[in-house]
Amino acid sequence: MKRANLDLLLSVSRQRSMRVLIVMGLFYILFMGFEVPFVLKNGLGSVSQEGLFSNGNGLLNSKALALDSEENLEEKEAPVRPLDVPYKSRPERTPFSSLNFTAGIVNLSLESGILKAAKDALELGGRVLRELELIGKNSSDRGFNGVGSVNGSSSSNSELCPHSISVTGDEFSKKGRVMVLPCGLTLGSHITVVGIPRPAHAETDPKISLLKEGQYVMVSQFMMELQGLKTVEGEDPPRILHFNPRLKGDWSGKPVIEQNTCYRMQWGTSQRCEGWKSRADEETVDDLVKCEKWIRDDDNGSEESKATWWLKRLIGRTKKVTIDWPFPFVEGKLFVLTLSAGLEGYHVNVDGRHITSFPYRTGFTLExxxxxxxxxxxxxxxxxxxxxPTSHPSFAPQRHLDLSDTWKAPPIPEGPVEMFIGILSAGNHFAERMAVRKSWMQHKLIKSSKVVVRFFVALHARKEVNVEVKREAEFFGDIVIVPYMDNYDLVVLKTVAICEYGVRTVSAKYIMKGDDDAFVRVDAIIDEAKKVPESRSLYIGNINYYHKPLRSGKWAVTYEEWPEEDYPPYANGPGYIISSDIANSILSDFEKHKLRLFKMEDVSVGMWVEKFNSSRPVEYVHSLKFCQFGCIEDYITAHYQSPRQMLCLWNKLRQQGKPSCCNMR
Incomplete structure (x- = not known):
């Protein structure tokens, strides 16, 4: 009886076990039924472009991520589930351009000026490059500091920040008429200048007046400027404030005070005080008017006004009486000028009286x-x-690189891309490159690798700059080093390198060239390119027609350099777009030694496009929205933007949803 009961229990137990196994099997089949369609739907290609990154050893990042809903896939980077399959990616590239420059300029029989300069720059660049490789091997254990020095030390770190500075006139002259402010200015800082304007002298070519040939004008003026001495070595420092009293010689024939800002030789809109008090409805600066009134004619109105004021005081008149003062600067008379930094702008007092106030402008800061x-x-x-200030500013150019993975370049997709943007940059423009990374390079078209951006940098004369650029390139992955010693007349070689990268590395449909101080509206340039039918070649930008070369002055072009009387139609250098067939033709002509090189990069491209146009029609698209000088409303590109202005433009574009300039109050 006991044995029968035991057999019954075992039979029931076996049946329960079988049921459990059957239920588990059903769950497994259901699970696989959902899993297989997911794998087939997503495929390997989409995974390789979005969610998985190799760690350098062929291993995968196996961190599990949640899936986004389908409606958000276009606006967000879609994280995907890791798969146990080998990750396919493009082979790792060195940060150096793969273009064979030597092969492209072998024809030196004519001893052309630019060809000879290119040959010399490439030979010198080759030597510097070999030294750079040795430094990289010998200092591989050193961390990347991103401050423009190899060992991580910077002279600014040990530099003192005095609370006050005073110099005599003789000391000021011996120092080149410049007083260094090691840590800049801060709110409440003030500078006092004691000086005497010199008597007027005759000038035949003044910059502040227009004269006919043979005429002259008597001029007396001086310029006081706050300059950004530490911004970029080897370039004209930005004028954070330009204060220019013109006692005599102004085109108006009256004494005036002109104030302005300047970045990379691009002046802003000047503020002129001409003796009229600012209107009551005009904005103030810390509740002070921008311009005070002074007597415009050289008469005795001032003395009469003061005598009348005292007379009315004596007879007990209670109504407020204003006094008209003369122009605050007089030839041969001592003055005491005080420049102070307020909350909203600069204030200038002369001999104890407020004369003018100038509001701060975006991109030009006290520090x-x-x-x-x-x-x-x-x-x-x-x-x-x-x-x-008694401490170093937080945004010092020496400490501008933000070594965060957030700013690293996205991986290059295996297939063709919509557009490649090559940005010309100098080796020591660390701040400019970082500003581009943090601003318009954060656009979703770039983050999704539909548009690829790279900086093209030649070798610098300073070894430590080259070392830092190489490390910067290895960290961010967005720099292509062009192996020649940087030279303004050879910028055209970088443009050829941009064409090579756009055609062979990323297989882009369109190729754009830009500058590191130009802000780009990525969606707008794509829209402009798509307006032209895909079957047609295109050349888009702010195009100049019938321009003639300057034969004298700083930017003179000799007849040996350019014998023709006119330039071909060419788009301004800060931003233009060409189709890939034109870029491929440029690259082919360069490698066949058929490409004519000219020191003006934008004119060279216009010349190459004109040659291409002779065999295949090119659609020229002219737009003033590719702004050459500064920024205009509804811009496509904005040029001469400081790093802070780049960030301001990006913030405005994101917050307002439309382009708006940052150099206007």
Missing amino acids: DATGLSLNGDIDVHSVFAASL
């Missing part, structure tokens, strides 16, 4: 004002600066 210069018709007796 960047590391030098005061005084030039022109003035004898300086002494200069005092007080209430200066």
Whole structure:
């Protein structure tokens, strides 16, 4: 009986076990039924472009991520589930351009100026490159500091930040008429200048007046400037404030005070004080008017006004009486000028009276004002600066690189891309490149690798700059080093390298060239390119027609360099687009030694496009929205933008949803 009961229990137990196994089997079949369609739907190609990254050893990042809904896939990077399959990616590239420059300029029989310069720059660049490789091997254990020095130390780290500075006139002259402000200015800082304007002298070519040939004008003026001495070595420093009293010689024939800002030789809109008080409805600066009134004619109105004021005081008149003062600067008379930094702008007082106020402009900050210069018709007796910052500013150019994975370049997709943007940059433009990474390079078309962006940098004369650029390139993955010693006349070689990268590395449909101080609206340039039928070649930008070369002056072009009387139609250099067939033709002609090189990069491209147009029609598209000088409303590109202005433009574009300039108040 007991044995029968035991057999019954075992039979029931076996049946329960079988049921459990059957249920588990059903769950497994259901699970696989959902899993297989997921794998087939996503495929390997989409996975390789979006979610998986090799760690350098052929291993996969196996971190599980949640899936987004389908409606958000276009706006967000879609994380995907890792798969146990080998990850296919493009082979790792070195940060150096793969274009054979030597082969492209072998024809030196004519000893052409630009060809000879290119040959010399490439030979010197080759030697520097070999040294750079040795430095990289010998210093591989050193961390990347991103401050422009090999060992991580910077002179600015040990530099003192005095609370006040004073110099005599003789000391000021011996220092080149520049007083260094090591840590810039801060709110409440003030500078006092004691000086005497010199008597007027005759000039036949003044910059502040228009004269006919043979005429002259008497001029007396001086310029006081706050300059960003530490911004970029080897370039004209930005004028954070330009204060220019013109006692005599202005085109208006009256004494005026002109104030402005300047970045990379691009002046902003000037503020002129001509003796009229600012309108009551005009914006103020810390509740002070931008321009005070002064007597415009050289008469005795001032003395009469003061005498009348005292007379009315004596007879007890209670109504407020204003006094008209003369122009604050007089030839041969001592003045005491105080420049102070307020909450909204700069304020200038002369001999105890407020004269003018100038509002701060975006991109020009107090902490960047590391030098005061005084030039022109003035004898300086002494200069005092007080209430200066006692610590280094947080946005010092020496500490501008943000070594975060957020700013690294996305991987290059295996298939063709819509557009490639090559940006010309100088080796020591660390701040400019970082500003581009943090601004328009964060556009979703770039983050999704539909548009690829790379900086093209030649070798710098300073070894430590080259070392830092190489490390920067290896960290961010967005720099292509062109192996020649940088030279303004050889910028055209970078353009050829851009064409090579766009055609052979990323197989782009369109190729754009830009500058590191140009802000780009990525969606807008794609829209412009798509307006032209895909079957047609295109050349888009701010195109110049019938321009003639300058034969004299700083930018003179000799007849040996350009014998023709006119330039071909060409788009301004800060931003233009060409189709891939034109870029391929440029590259082919270069490698066949048929490409004519000219020192003006944008003119060279216009010349190459004109040659291509003779065999296949090219659609020229002209648009003023590719702004050559500064920024205009509804811009496509904005040029001469400082790093802070780049960030401001990006923030405005994101917040307002439309382009809006940052150099306007």
